Amino acid sequence: MPATQTTLVSPPLTARPLRCRNCGAEREAAAVAICEQCLGPLDPIRDPARPLPSRTAIAARAPSLWRYREWLPFDGDPVLSLDSGFTPLVESLALARRLGVARVWVKNDTVNHPSLSFKDRVVAAAINAAAAFGLDTIGCASTGNLANAVAAHAARAGLKAWIFIPDELEAAKIVGTSVFGPRLVRVRGTYDDVNRLCAQVADRFGWGIVNVNLRAYYGEGSKTLAYEIAEQLGWRLPAAVVAPMAGGSLVSKLRKGFGEFLDAGLVAGTAPRLYGAQASGCAPIVRLVERGGTQIEPEVPSTICRSLAIGNPADGGFAARAIRESGGWAAAVSDDELVGGMRVLAEDAGVFAETAGGVTLAAALALARAGRLRPDDEVVLCVTGHGLKTVEAVSGVLPQAPVIAPRLREVAALVEAP
Amino acid sequence: MSITVNLPSVLAAHTGGARTVEASGRTLGEAVADVAARFPALGSRLRDQDGNPYPFVVFYVNDEDMRFRGGFGAPVQDGDEVTVIPAIAGG
Numbered sequence: 139m140p141a142t143q144t145t146l147v148s149p150p151l152t153a154r155p156l157r158c159r160n161c162g163a164e165r166e167a168a169a170v171a172i173c174e175q176c177l178g179p180l181d182p183i184r185d186p187a188r189p190l191p192s193r194t195a196i197a198a199r200a201p202s203l204w205r206y207r208e209w210l211p212f213d214g215d216p217v218l219s220l221d222s223g224f225t226p227l228v229e230s231l232a233l234a235r236r237l238g239v240a241r242v243w244v245k246n247d248t249v250n251h252p253s254l255s256f257k258d259r260v261v262a263a264a265i266n267a268a269a270a271f272g273l274d275t276i277g278c279a280s281t282g283n284l285a286n287a288v289a290a291h292a293a294r295a296g297l298k299a300w301i302f303i304p305d306e307l308e309a310a311k312i313v314g315t316s317v318f319g320p321r322l323v324r325v326r327g328t329y330d331d332v333n334r335l336c337a338q339v340a341d342r343f344g345w346g347i348v349n350v351n352l353r354a355y356y357g358e359g360s361k362t363l364a365y366e367i368a369e370q371l372g373w374r375l376p377a378a379v380v381a382p383m384a385g386g387s388l389v390s391k392l393r394k395g396f397g398e399f400l401d402a403g404l405v406a407g408t409a410p411r412l413y414g415a416q417a418s419g420c421a422p423i424v425r426l427v428e429r430g431g432t433q434i435e436p437e438v439p440s441t442i443c444r445s446l447a448i449g450n451p452a453d454g455g456f457a458a459r460a461i462r463e464s465g466g467w468a469a470a471v472s473d474d475e476l477v478g479g480m481r482v483l484a485e486d487a488g489v490f491a492e493t494a495g496g497v498t499l500a501a502a503l504a505l506a507r508a509g510r511l512r513p514d515d516e517v518v519l520c521v522t523g524h525g526l527k528t529v530e531a532v533s534g535v536l537p538q539a540p541v542i543a544p545r546l547r548e549v550a551a552l553v554e555a556p
Numbered sequence: 557m558s559i560t561v562n563l564p565s566v567l568a569a570h571t572g573g574a575r576t577v578e579a580s581g582r583t584l585g586e587a588v589a590d591v592a593a594r595f596p597a598l599g600s601r602l603r604d605q606d607g608n609p610y611p612f613v614v615f616y617v618n619d620e621d622m623r624f625r626g627g628f629g630a631p632v633q634d635g636d637e638v639t640v641i642p643a644i645a646g647g
Contacts, residue, residue: 160612172642174566177601177613179643334616337641341565433611436623450621452643455611 151214153270156180156354159456169271169346171353179452180354182211190402193373203259203362209398210263211358217269218295219262223362225250227370227518232486233499237506239515243376244487245367248495248524252294253314255492255523256363256388257287263359264348265291273346277301279336280349281329281384281445282311283492283523288348289318300345302332307444310527328439330450349385360388364395367518368405375405378466378511380413380502381520382494383423384446386457388520389414393460410518411466413510414457415501417441417493421470423451426458428468442473442531443493445523467510471500479503480525480532490525498522559587559632562639563598570598579638584615585628587638602640603628612643 153167160178171180190208199205203223204216226246233242247256261284268276277300278288285301292299299320303312304327316322325332333349340347348356368375375396381388389412396409416424419441422434434454439447451457461468471479476493479500484490491499498519505511525532542548558578568575577595581587585607592599603609608628615622616639622630632638 160610170566172564172566174569175601177564177566177610177642179612330621331619334614334619334639334641337564338639436621438624450614450623450643452612 149214151212151217151266151270153267153355154182154184154211154213157183167270169267169273169344169351171351182354182358184209184211193369193404196369196404203262203359203366206362206365209358209361209365209395211355212266212270216262216266218265219258219291222251222258222262224366227367228487228489230487233482233519234517236482236486237502237511237517238513239378239506239511239517240513241516243367243371243516243518244483244489245363245518245520246489247363247520247522248489248491253283253286253290254527255283255287256360256520257283257523258291259362260284260356260359261287261291261348264346264352264356265295265297267352267355268297268346268348269295271346273344274298275300275343275345276352277336277339277345277347278349279303279329279332279347281447282307282315282527283445284349285311285315285322286527289315289320289322292320293318300339302336302339304329304332304444308528308530310529311444314527329444329448330436333448333450357387357391360391361395361398363388363520364392365399368396368399371516371518373405375400375407376410376518377515378411378413378517379520380415380498380505380517382446382498382522383414383416383454383457383468384448384451384494386414386423386451386453386455388457388522390453390456390460392520393464409464412461412464413466413501413505414461414468415498416468416470417443417446417476417497418470418472419443420447420449422449423454423457424468424470426454427461432459443476443497445492445494445528446497467505469501469504469508469510471497471504475500475504477531477535481535483519483521484525489521491521492523492525492528493531494523495521495525496531558634560637561587561591562637564640564642567598567601567640570601571595580634581632583628584617584622584630584632584638587632588615588628614641614643615639616641 158173201224305324420439476496480496
């Protein structure tokens, strides 16, 4: 008698249902990010009784953000973008000395796959939502990094992409998008103008605009940064985390991610104090943290840090609340300080970050000077995009390399020069 | 002539399927109040119990964010186009 063979087949990928963060109304899964009852933002609902993996089970999985799939907004196995995330956590003794704290690590999302920023995390989540809903076109409104990520992930998946960016972006962000062959559209105006247009585009054409109608699923990808920090520190939490803020989603998702690992018993102790960083030419969330209250006052951005230049941050109120509830704070830095921050991060930690990374480092220095970071703190800096995307910011302030003839005595002259 | 109000499609259920409705008023707040009087179920989704805008709903008049122009107190006139946009994630 032949032995019966049992084949384990994963259920097909489906997206989780949604619940309004404002009024609590629930609805079935859909490419909709707005509550029909109150226009509030929707979040995916996970079944609290679902089985959760142990530390050992997680550690045995492939090194990508999907090793935490029980906390991502799907049932069944993901089908696209399976190798994003699980970026290095790099310790820097020099940065610890400079900040006057016990230890410092850089969470290095400048080497995220495939597009060298933390947006690979959110797009990995959003593109699986698009697959679950059977959408053949995705898109985004972007300050650059998201454009790179959507274009790259869509190209690999064979999906069409429509990408909308402000007309004045860094050259590398434009080239790093168009090389993947999407429909790239430059819109006269600021990111906030582009965003408004994309809300109408999503409504009109039925595409999966990742940060508009797929936003509920997209945002959950950010939480994986928190899970990775906890696992890479040896299943424990740092005292403080400093992160850049644009729309404000990352900070609130870090809070959610650390909270979920505490709830699951995978880590113990206290959730980290969260510190938000912005450029002073566009700092509506920092100003909300400083003055208190719940209402963002929108700004017209004026900074070289274009990836954080969102004057009307949709999640700004949630970010300010997450920061205050965690016991953290926020800081804004000038364009000169952020360029200095890029150089310090490169020279101290060996990490070449884009302007937003310079903002994060410079804000950490400002927070340390103000006594917000303490001598016994273990601090993680979230560095979210690669420096080759914004070389214009530093190229003018770096020393010029000497040009010599291929003769040993010319090298000797350089070595002997004071 | 009157003021045109463009709604997101999730709100069209409250206007009998229309994504564009006409309104009158001298300020944005009056125009919204006019729409709310004719479509009560829509009204509670455009403003809170005190008649103020919600933090996650943005009103534009002719493409300009009205929070820069005094919010519901901003003047409007016949021919203006009001667009209601729920807040969106960053990029």
